[in-house]
Amino acid sequence: MHILIQGGRVIDPAHQFDAVTDVFVAVGRIAGLGQRPAGFKAERVIDASGHIVCPGLIDLCARLREPGLEHKATIASETRAAAAGGITTLVCPPDTDPVIDEPAVVELIRRRAKAAGHARVLTLGALTHRLRGERLAEMAALKEAGCVGVGDGGRPITNTRVLRRALEYAATFDLTVFLTPLDPELSHGLAHEGQVSTRLGLPGILAAAETGIIARDLELIRDIGVRVHFGRLSCARSVELVARAQAEGLPVSADAAIHHLHLTENDLLGFDSECHVRPPLRSQRDRDALRAGVSNGTLGALCSDHQPHESDAKCGPLGDTEPGISGLDTLLGLSLRLARDHGWPLMTLIERLSWGPARILGLPSGHLGVGAPADLCIFDPDASWRLAASHLRSRGQNSPFIGWELQGRVTHTLFDGELVYAYEA
Amino acid sequence: MTTTSIQLDRQGRLLHFLTTEGLSRRHLTEILDTAESLRGVAERRVKKLPTLHGKTVVNLFFEASTRTRTTFELAAKRLSADVLNLNIATSSAVKGESLLDTLRNIEAMQCDMFVVRHEQSGAAEFIARHVKPHIAVLNAGDGRHAHPTQAMLDVFTIRRHKPDFPSLRVAIVGDILHSRVARSLIHALSILGAGEIRVIAPCTLLPAQVESLGVQVFHLPEQGLRDVDVIVMLRLQRERMEGALLPSEQEFFQRYGLTEDRLALAKPDALVMHPGPINRGVEIDSRVADGARSVILEQVTNGIAVRMAIMSITLGNHARPDGEIA
Numbered sequence: 001m002h003i004l005i006q007g008g009r010v011i012d013p014a015h016q017f018d019a020v021t022d023v024f025v026a027v028g029r030i031a032g033l034g035q036r037p038a039g040f041k042a043e044r045v046i047d048a049s050g051h052i053v054c055p056g057l058i059d060l061c062a063r064l065r066e067p068g069l070e071h072k073a074t075i076a077s078e079t080r081a082a083a084a085g086g087i088t089t090l091v092c093p094p095d096t097d098p099v100i101d102e103p104a105v106v107e108l109i110r111r112r113a114k115a116a117g118h119a120r121v122l123t124l125g126a127l128t129h130r131l132r133g134e135r136l137a138e139m140a141a142l143k144e145a146g147c148v149g150v151g152d153g154g155r156p157i158t159n160t161r162v163l164r165r166a167l168e169y170a171a172t173f174d175l176t177v178f179l180t181p182l183d184p185e186l187s188h189g190l191a192h193e194g195q196v197s198t199r200l201g202l203p204g205i206l207a208a209a210e211t212g213i214i215a216r217d218l219e220l221i222r223d224i225g226v227r228v229h230f231g232r233l234s235c236a237r238s239v240e241l242v243a244r245a246q247a248e249g250l251p252v253s254a255d256a257a258i259h260h261l262h263l264t265e266n267d268l269l270g271f272d273s274e275c276h277v278r279p280p281l282r283s284q285r286d287r288d289a290l291r292a293g294v295s296n297g298t299l300g301a302l303c304s305d306h307q308p309h310e311s312d313a314k315c316g317p318l319g320d321t322e323p324g325i326s327g328l329d330t331l332l333g334l335s336l337r338l339a340r341d342h343g344w345p346l347m348t349l350i351e352r353l354s355w356g357p358a359r360i361l362g363l364p365s366g367h368l369g370v371g372a373p374a375d376l377c378i379f380d381p382d383a384s385w386r387l388a389a390s391h392l393r394s395r396g397q398n399s400p401f402i403g404w405e406l407q408g409r410v411t412h413t414l415f416d417g418e419l420v421y422a423y424e425a
Numbered sequence: 426m427t428t429t430s431i432q433l434d435r436q437g438r439l440l441h442f443l444t445t446e447g448l449s450r451r452h453l454t455e456i457l458d459t460a461e462s463l464r465g466v467a468e469r470r471v472k473k474l475p476t477l478h479g480k481t482v483v484n485l486f487f488e489a490s491t492r493t494r495t496t497f498e499l500a501a502k503r504l505s506a507d508v509l510n511l512n513i514a515t516s517s518a519v520k521g522e523s524l525l526d527t528l529r530n531i532e533a534m535q536c537d538m539f540v541v542r543h544e545q546s547g548a549a550e551f552i553a554r555h556v557k558p559h560i561a562v563l564n565a566g567d568g569r570h571a572h573p574t575q576a577m578l579d580v581f582t583i584r585r586h587k588p589d590f591p592s593l594r595v596a597i598v599g600d601i602l603h604s605r606v607a608r609s610l611i612h613a614l615s616i617l618g619a620g621e622i623r624v625i626a627p628c629t630l631l632p633a634q635v636e637s638l639g640v641q642v643f644h645l646p647e648q649g650l651r652d653v654d655v656i657v658m659l660r661l662q663r664e665r666m667e668g669a670l671l672p673s674e675q676e677f678f679q680r681y682g683l684t685e686d687r688l689a690l691a692k693p694d695a696l697v698m699h700p701g702p703i704n705r706g707v708e709i710d711s712r713v714a715d716g717a718r719s720v721i722l723e724q725v726t727n728g729i730a731v732r733m734a735i736m737s738i739t740l741g742n743h744a745r746p747d748g749e750i751a
Contacts, residue, residue: 198632199446201546201569201608206633270431271547316524317545319568 001417002026002041008048008378012055013351014358014367023053025374028417032370044419046412048378052346055354055366056088056375056413060178060255061231062306062328064090064121065395067108068097073308073395075109079118081328081393083421086377086410087304088119089365090328091357093178094126095153101126101137103145110146118420120375122361124151124178127166133157136166140173148361149229151178154278156213158184164220171226176362178229181213181238182279190319192234192282196265202318205280207235214241221250229360230254232305234279236289243298253360254298256290257305258334259325263287263400273314273321274400277305294352295344301357302349304331308396326396330387332379333406340407346381374417383409431553438742441553441562442735444571445612453616457581459734460727466503467729476737477506480537484510485527485552486565487543492701493565493575496725497540500732509536524548525555532557538740539563546570546605561739563732569603575700576609578731580617582724583655586696590614596623596649596691597640598681599659599708600630602670606700607659611638625649625681629670646681650690657698658683661708674707684710688718696720 005023010033012018017033024032024040031037059082065073082090092109094100100109106123113121125142129135131153139150150170156179157163170177186209191197193204214230218241221228233239233254245252259277264284267275275281293299307324314321332353339349358366365373384407389397413421432441439452466472482501484494494510501508513527531539538561541549546568553562566572587593595614601607601624614622615638624635625643636642643649650656665671683697697709697719705711714721 193633195634195637198634198637199608201567201571201605203569204633271550312523317543317548317551317567319545319547320524 002043003414003417003419004042004045005048005053005376005378006045008051008053010053010368011346011350012368013347013355015369016347017368018347023368023376025376025414025417028374030368030370030372030374033368046378050380050382051378051411052381053376053378054350055368056377056415057086057332057353058089058357058361058363058366059087059306059328059331060091060301060303060357060360061093061257062090062304063308063324064092065308066096066112067105072310072313075112075121076116076118077395078306078308078328079113079116079121083118083413083415084393084410085328085330086332086379086413087328088375088377088413088415089122089363090119091122091124091148091361093153094124094151095131095155099126099131099153100124100147101129101131101142103141106142106145106147119415122148124149124153126150127152127170127177128157128162131155133159133162136169139170139175143173143175148363149176149178152180154180156180156182156184160216160220163217164224167220167224167226167228171224176227176229176360178231179217180231181210181217183209183213186212187278190276190280191268192265192280194265194283196268200268200271202268207237207282207286210235210279211237211241214238218245218250218252221252225251227251231303232257232260232279233290233293233299234260234282234286236286239289239293239298243293246298253300255301255303255357256294256299258302258327258331259305259400261287261291261294261302261338262334267400271318272400273316273318274325274398276318276321276323277325278323291338291342295342295348300352300360302331302335302352303357304328306394308394309398311397314398324398325400326392326394326398328394329392330399330401330406332377332410333387333408334401336381336408337406374414376414377410378412379408379410381408385409431550434742439739440742442573442739443549443553443562443564445573445576445609445616446571448616450616450618453577453580453613456577456731456734456738457584459738460581460730463733464727464730466733467726472503473505474503475505477501477504477740480506480740481535482506482508482538482540482736483531483536484508484540485513485531485542486511487513487541487548488566489514490542490566493542496728497565497732500729500736503729504733504736524551528552528555532560536560538736540565542566544568559743561743563735563739566605569605569608571609572605573609574728574732574735575606576613577735578724578728579610579657579698579700580613581731582698582720582727583696586720587654590617590619593619593655594621594623594653595619595655595657596625596653597657597659598625598646598649598683600661600665601626601635601659602630602632603662604659608638610657611640615639623649623653627671627681646687647690650687653691653695655696655698656683656688656691658708660700660702661704678707682706682708682710683713685712685716688713698724701725
């Protein structure tokens, strides 16, 4: 299939390219930019005038609920939502059921994703067997099976000896380790430990539950030389720790979830279970530091931290509900709103959503160089619209952003050179 | 929508009673004055008023409690309501029925008021948001969040002895961290203009940034009890030793227990209060609990009048034709 994307403003952060030009897509690849490649015959022309054409978004953390929790969502349902959100690559953490700690699970997910065909689903293998933090998982086999990294799957390893060995073993096979820093012993709570948790009488999770683990991990990494990525940071002090480690030259990267850049502990007032997330929404100061971290690049990626739920999981007193937000549908719209409100260059924002995460993962995609996989997102940057529940394509309707004004509307998504989504008004 | 706004109608009248936080002095004074007028009922030969005749009050207790449930039951019966006691802790919740399902089922029995106790903070508010509009919800304790009727009976008891709130110095002693009683009482006292509210506890039993509630923090009773007018002792749960919050009951009693020596630091006419049930020899010495300054049993008696007042006010507001939900 030859597709011509005509007259759009093409933004490609990897090449610092920003100009109005045509994009030529042929047999799943970017075949040319500006100049029609020899023998190119457009079978389809997409008029992108007035729109932005950029690499398809790469989401570092999306729970698709399959295998294991298919009553919440499936790979097919969520990759379809991703396509509508301009996301072409999703990274699935290993805490599925069964856990991604053997090649068969990797294969199962790949097969289901391929059958659905809406987006690329990459997997992180488990660092430890069953994610129990006791025995190492067969990381070499997982890598061979296609895992793009290994991780703790949201269950931090408390045993420092096991963690050290796991990091060393991952380094042996040149695997990036994806960690979610939150001390289990300090994180039984429901809200950021501060004024709001005190007023609402909600058990708190103090910032040190996150920063203490990061500090420990950074000390371990120092001598191992393993690439580590910290996912879903929530505290100002965490950003400082990561920035300092980066300045010292440690191979450390980090991301934040988009909801942590918009919401704070105050959004929990009224016990809103849609704002029940882990790590918890923190103070305004923390939120501002995360925004600055994304803006200056200390946090190299913005992700959805997508966690779709059935409505029952969110219906009850806060402490009886499950944490997480359904985020695929709103990742771009919330990000663009942030860029608009804070005057961030579109180049920077798109970088954090595509080339940034691609580099963290070591992928050949995330850019628009000739020969790159034709994963593209085309959006109207000027459209602003109010989010209604009916707009959510994810099976999970759990979003605190319903009623919010979002910026930008995805009009087309190309995955592997195929048009997987087109907006119909 | 905040908890404060959901409990009021458009005219600012109480439809539910979920928390004292954010209410006005007018709301609290109305409750206290009504309770004062109802206090005499118990001394009559026939201890009943027809106010809630034909109404059904359901005590929905998801957490075990005898004392609080009993006083709510008595309050409802003295107002001639029919009372249904449901201890969900031991019934359907265990079988996996969701809170909303439980609620819908009881609603279907044509009830008018839910008195709710639940281990989760925010549970009463959740129920208030989901019940049919004609039902009033009273919070009988939700997690660590609020226990507003207890706070009202506490300020009612204080007002009967010491009506001049601006000159009052009140100390709340013990496990502030886990206490819904402390949170509700602090708000109620602030709203009524109490001169000074102190909390006295070791660092492990104080919530983060507790000063933000408008209290003075003391870590030792020797400092905090000086010249106070009212001492409110909180119950210490045994499981606090396991959470590494305290080394032992003995050490807690030695450092924080209300003894006659410590009571002597307060004003000579200071009141000693406790929401009950008391742990003698853990947070309070028997001689103090049973002593001349103790108003602990008076609190229990007042609890009935205060709960009668809150029941008649909230159901009364529901009955008004213009009592639309805000």
